[in-house]
Amino acid sequence: MATIKDVAREARVSVASVSRALNGQAGVTEQTQQRIREAATRLRYIPHGAARSLITRRTHTIGALLPDLHGEFFSELIRGIDLAARSRGLHLLVSSSHDDALEAAAAMRAMQGRVDGLLVMSPHADADFLRSNLPAGLPTVLMNTALEACPDYAALSIDNRGGTRLVMEHLLASGRRRIAFIRGPAANHDVAEREQAYREALAAHLPGAEAQVWPGDFSEQSGHAAGQALLAQASRPDAVFAANDMMAIGCMSALREAGVRVPDDIAVAGFDDVPMARYVTPALTTVRVRIAELGAQALGMLDEQLESAGPVPFAHHRVQVELMVRESTVRPGHAPHAKPKP
Numbered sequence: 001m002a003t004i005k006d007v008a009r010e011a012r013v014s015v016a017s018v019s020r021a022l023n024g025q026a027g028v029t030e031q032t033q034q035r036i037r038e039a040a041t042r043l044r045y046i047p048h049g050a051a052r053s054l055i056t057r058r059t060h061t062i063g064a065l066l067p068d069l070h071g072e073f074f075s076e077l078i079r080g081i082d083l084a085a086r087s088r089g090l091h092l093l094v095s096s097s098h099d100d101a102l103e104a105a106a107a108m109r110a111m112q113g114r115v116d117g118l119l120v121m122s123p124h125a126d127a128d129f130l131r132s133n134l135p136a137g138l139p140t141v142l143m144n145t146a147l148e149a150c151p152d153y154a155a156l157s158i159d160n161r162g163g164t165r166l167v168m169e170h171l172l173a174s175g176r177r178r179i180a181f182i183r184g185p186a187a188n189h190d191v192a193e194r195e196q197a198y199r200e201a202l203a204a205h206l207p208g209a210e211a212q213v214w215p216g217d218f219s220e221q222s223g224h225a226a227g228q229a230l231l232a233q234a235s236r237p238d239a240v241f242a243a244n245d246m247m248a249i250g251c252m253s254a255l256r257e258a259g260v261r262v263p264d265d266i267a268v269a270g271f272d273d274v275p276m277a278r279y280v281t282p283a284l285t286t287v288r289v290r291i292a293e294l295g296a297q298a299l300g301m302l303d304e305q306l307e308s309a310g311p312v313p314f315a316h317h318r319v320q321v322e323l324m325v326r327e328s329t330v331r332p333g334h335a336p337h338a339k340p341k342p
Helices: 004-011 015-022 030-043 049-056 072-087 101-111 127-133 160-173 189-205 220-231 245-257 291-307
Strands: 061-066 091-096 117-120 140-143 154-158 179-182 212-214 239-242 267-272 285-288 316-319 322-324
Touching (some): 015 030, 061 072, 061 101, 072 091, 072 291, 091 101, 101 117, 101 127, 117 291, 154 160, 160 179, 160 189, 160 239, 160 267, 160 285, 160 322, 179 189, 179 245, 212 220, 220 239, 220 245, 239 245, 245 267, 291 316
Parallel strands (some): 061 091, 061 117, 117 140, 140 154, 154 316, 179 212, 179 239, 239 267, 267 285
Antiparallel strands (some): 285 322
């Protein structure tokens, strides 16, 4: 492999000039830079990343720690982060904690020295956990984390409560009165907010109504199992709200297998609006989260910290959502209700 000395010899300049030219530093004329770049191309020279990092103190790599990498939500999120990173000349290093605190801590430590900044989505990300596993001063943006638990970090979260209210108001306006909820992982911050908003909506609009909460883990399989379980009850619900789309789709599959008509017998709604939601039959009513934009916005907040000459205030933003009314909650012959404003 060609070395920086080979490039310097080919371009008839010093090694220092090659280093300055390839790192975008001043002190080299445009004509000389062109000659150096042409020499590097002819020799197929690849700069040594570790050595360059020692000089520039930048790796031009961003880390993203996510609770999982499976499913449409995370593929869309990663796509949004990666596109935003590439547009800024940054590379992306992704790791998953598999919802395990020890794995999340190990991933954070493994990224130290390899990334210029970190995006963190983890149910374990409270202030003590982050202080124990992140070096002081590493630019960090939290995604979908309890803001009150981490006041000293920039954060971006979904308007879970507002989205849940939109779903519940739509189901209630369409005459549904026995509304069940399929929750996700117990430690998940988004799930906790969505379940609380579900219970609050029941208490506000149907005083005395009993909450029907079924376990789930965000997978289609858990939604399918919840659908089978709620059908076995003596008093079936007339609507099901799942904490994400994949559980809603799994639930609809269980209902269809049992001969239950959606939405005639039981309406079903989800949360996220993953691409699959509009193509299942019936198309799924859901809360639209612009997932790729969520990732891009988080990357933008991180890049602001990276490029700032001084400290950046810890901004806390909530991403607004909207209700997408589709056939899974609208009986044939009934016009969908207008979407309430979030």
